[in-house]
Amino acid sequence: MAVKVPKGGKEAGVLMRCDQCSMSLPGGCTFRGICGKDPDLNSLQEALIYGIKGTAAYYYHAYELGYKDDEIGFFLSKALYSTLTNVNFDKNRFLELILENGRIHLKAMELLDKAYTETYGNPEPVKVPTGTDEGHGILVTGHTYRALYELLKQIREMGLEDQIRVYTHSEMLPAHSYPEFRKFKSLYGNWGGSWVYQRKEFTEFPGAILGTSNCVQQPPKSYADRMFTTDIAGLEGVPHLENDYEPLIKRALETPKMEKRDDGYIVTGFHHTNVLPLMDKLIELINEGKIRHVFVIGGCDVPNPKMSYYEKLTAMVPEDAIILSAACGKFRYNRRDYGEIEGIPRFMDFGQCNNVYSIIQIAGALAKELDVGLNELPVSIVLSWMEQKAIGILYSLLYLGIKGIYIGPKAPEFFTPNIFETLRKKFDLRLISEPEEDLKRMLNSTTAVSEDSPLLD
Numbered sequence: 001m002a003v004k005v006p007k008g009g010k011e012a013g014v015l016m017r018c019d020q021c022s023m024s025l026p027g028g029c030t031f032r033g034i035c036g037k038d039p040d041l042n043s044l045q046e047a048l049i050y051g052i053k054g055t056a057a058y059y060y061h062a063y064e065l066g067y068k069d070d071e072i073g074f075f076l077s078k079a080l081y082s083t084l085t086n087v088n089f090d091k092n093r094f095l096e097l098i099l100e101n102g103r104i105h106l107k108a109m110e111l112l113d114k115a116y117t118e119t120y121g122n123p124e125p126v127k128v129p130t131g132t133d134e135g136h137g138i139l140v141t142g143h144t145y146r147a148l149y150e151l152l153k154q155i156r157e158m159g160l161e162d163q164i165r166v167y168t169h170s171e172m173l174p175a176h177s178y179p180e181f182r183k184f185k186s187l188y189g190n191w192g193g194s195w196v197y198q199r200k201e202f203t204e205f206p207g208a209i210l211g212t213s214n215c216v217q218q219p220p221k222s223y224a225d226r227m228f229t230t231d232i233a234g235l236e237g238v239p240h241l242e243n244d245y246e247p248l249i250k251r252a253l254e255t256p257k258m259e260k261r262d263d264g265y266i267v268t269g270f271h272h273t274n275v276l277p278l279m280d281k282l283i284e285l286i287n288e289g290k291i292r293h294v295f296v297i298g299g300c301d302v303p304n305p306k307m308s309y310y311e312k313l314t315a316m317v318p319e320d321a322i323i324l325s326a327a328c329g330k331f332r333y334n335r336r337d338y339g340e341i342e343g344i345p346r347f348m349d350f351g352q353c354n355n356v357y358s359i360i361q362i363a364g365a366l367a368k369e370l371d372v373g374l375n376e377l378p379v380s381i382v383l384s385w386m387e388q389k390a391i392g393i394l395y396s397l398l399y400l401g402i403k404g405i406y407i408g409p410k411a412p413e414f415f416t417p418n419i420f421e422t423l424r425k426k427f428d429l430r431l432i433s434e435p436e437e438d439l440k441r442m443l444n445s446t447t448a449v450s451e452d453s454p455l456l457d
């Protein structure tokens with residue numbers, strides 16, 4: 001790949017901070033490292049490290065279900081090794097590594113999808129109650145389905161399925177769509193929205209709470225004595241459980257019983273295995289002009305006022321367009337009734353952030369079925385990012401050659417202006433602006449995809 005990277009250093013007007021070796025200046029190297037590293041190189045190294053953090057999260061969840069891949073493990077080592085002192089000063093090589101990270105990240109998402117579907121079955125769209133049922137409550141947040149499954153199994157083994165109701169929170173919501181989870185009588189509904197509001201929502205939840213991964217926050221006194229962690233999650237002063245959930249179950253039995261309260265439902269569980277069979281209908285509607293545009297709007301939630309952009313944009317999407325979504329940012333806009341276009345839901349929630357893999361499968365299939373280049377596909381991608389898995393997803397989309405992606409609520413701080421400008425020029429990477437303005441632009445353009453995109457294979 002030949003990419004011209006602008007000169008960095010003082011010209012970039014941006015400082016860096018690196019303190020990873022003993023040559024570091026007091027407080028870290030800034031402007032330029034003693035080793036010769038400049039801010040743009042530092043930016044690329046950080047960008048790679050953050051990308052593989054995201055990849056590591058997906059690989060971890062696949063691995064703990066027994067799904068392994070040597071190439072992913074090797075790349076994680078290779079990427080980290082490349083950022084050691086005095087190993088690689090070539091910015092183009094780092095850009096290549098970032099795109100390679102995108103390929104490996106896609107592979108990790110594919111592996112995780114395989115792990116989930118072979119372990120828990122293929123997801124199906126389901127209506128998940130957002131009210132409560134009678135009984136003691138346990139709320140499970142994070143991404144670790146394995147922990148939720150073990151908990152439900154232990155509740156059954158203890159003969160407490162009629163006494164305890166288990167609720168999902170945030171990224172745990174899609175568990176309801178997997179057949180193996182639906183077999184448990186104690187799994188009832190979903191409580192609350194994204195991680196951003198957890199302190200308020202957990203305070204209001206009267207039962208015991210289990211944090212399985214990100215995003216957990218240090219609990220205030222209001223629920224600290226009802227909170228537990230498991231798997232990768234950890235909180236100071238909070239008991240950590242490994243596979244034995246009896247302390248959590250017993251704590252739940254000490255908390256007040258919840259009452260039956262109806263509050264509607266959220267639909268989740270779309271997946272390429274249940275959307276690809278609708279491809280003929282989708283193609284027909286697109287050819288007849290009844291579906292004008294497909295919006296992929298998803299990603300993290302962030303405590304940033306600019307997240308209102310996503311609420312406004314989804315509300316403004318025209319009636320003859322559909323929205324595909326995933327991850328926890330959707331809780332800002334997934335309770336609306338978007339209706340259908342001749343049986344095709346206008347809003348489809350594909351689940352957790354890693355389920356972007358399903359959306360990518362559908363985009364590839366759509367292009368093939370329509371017999372058009374991906375350049376001509378009427379798709380716009382609008383990501384919200386908070387943490388490193390979303391960065392890995394961004395790299396996967398860039399690896400696929402997809403151009404014109406919108407990201408928000410802000411540009412990553414770890415990109416220097418030079419590096420962001422390089423990505424803007426090469427991939428037409430765009431920052432969100434105003435929803436009205438962006439929407440007009442999206443409806444009048446198609447997502448440009450490089451001719452050498454692996455999606456076209």
Ligand code: SF4
Binds near residue numbers: 036086
């Ligand atoms: S690796 Fe380079 S920039 Fe980082 S602390 Fe060492 S000398 Fe400084």
Ligand code: SF4
Binds near residue numbers: 171214301
């Ligand atoms: S999608 Fe991102 S922000 Fe949301 S819970 Fe998962 S890791 Fe956290």
